[in-house]
Amino acid sequence: GAGVSQSPSNKVTEKGKDVELRCDPISGHTALYWYRQSLGQGLEFLIYFQGNSAPDKSGLPSDRFSAERTGGSVSTLTIQRTQQEDSAVYLCASSLDSLYEQYFGPGTRLTVT
Amino acid sequence: QKEVEQNSGPLSVPEGAIASLNCTYSDRGSQSFFWYRQYSGKSPELIMFIYSNGDKEDGRFTAQLNKASQYVSLLIRDSQPSDSATYLCAVRRDYKLSFGAGTTVTVRA
Numbered sequence: 039g040a041g042v043s044q045s046p047s048n049k050v051t052e053k054g055k056d057v058e059l060r061c062d063p064i065s066g067h068t069a070l071y072w073y074r075q076s077l078g079q080g081l082e083f084l085i086y087f088q089g090n091s092a093p094d095k096s097g098l099p100s101d102r103f104s105a106e107r108t109g110g111s112v113s114t115l116t117i118q119r120t121q122q123e124d125s126a127v128y129l130c131a132s133s134l135d136s137l138y139e140q141y142f143g144p145g146t147r148l149t150v151t
Numbered sequence: 152q153k154e155v156e157q158n159s160g161p162l163s164v165p166e167g168a169i170a171s172l173n174c175t176y177s178d179r180g181s182q183s184f185f186w187y188r189q190y191s192g193k194s195p196e197l198i199m200f201i202y203s204n205g206d207k208e209d210g211r212f213t214a215q216l217n218k219a220s221q222y223v224s225l226l227i228r229d230s231q232p233s234d235s236a237t238y239l240c241a242v243r244r245d246y247k248l249s250f251g252a253g254t255t256v257t258v259r260a
Contacts, residue, residue, distance in 0.1 A: 142187075
């Protein structure tokens with residue numbers, strides 16, 4: 039079946055602009071996660087959704103970052119007023135529910151110039 | 152102390168040999184354990200998960216878990232050049248996965 043998909047695959051933006059990153063989870067997966075991976079760094083947890091609710095937003099680095107999920111499916115991560123330190127690969131993962139294994143999408147590589 | 156620690160590598164093994172990867176975790180409440188493979192420039196791919204103490208085998212991969220020692224390992228038998236990648240250990244408590252920094256494995260022909 040179809041895996042997790044993310045768009046765009048690459049995004050180059052100027053400092054100060056807003057960006058939206060999209061994630062389509064595996065069909066039927068109720069849990070969705072966003073992570074960030076900076077060059078040479080480990081995976082950093084950003085936010086977790088169960089259905090449309092986000093019980094844990096603790097990993098969002100600043101109030102410039104927000105995320106939503108609609109219809110228990112698609113999720114959008116928005117970064118406002120991007121900074122150079124936001125440059126990273128943003129990864130989305132989904133799981134059947136929160137107790138099951140997570141499957142990752144291909145990621146969005148964000149470059150802030 | 153990091154939540155999840157992996158041997159730093161890089162690990163270089165000859166083709167056909169066994170690659171042994173180790174991981175320790177600090178949270179005794181951790182519930183399940185995962186190994187992901189990440190090729191350069193790609194996203195992590197789940198290759199093994201284990202929930203109970205003991206061994207779990209899947210093809211050339213064997214995961215081993217010892218909760219008393221807070222230790223999980225991955226063995227790759229008959230290593231192939233295509234196994235050259237970074238291997239990430241991940242530990243789950245409730246919904247949250249914590250990842251190690253990864254061990255880079257190079258299989259030399």
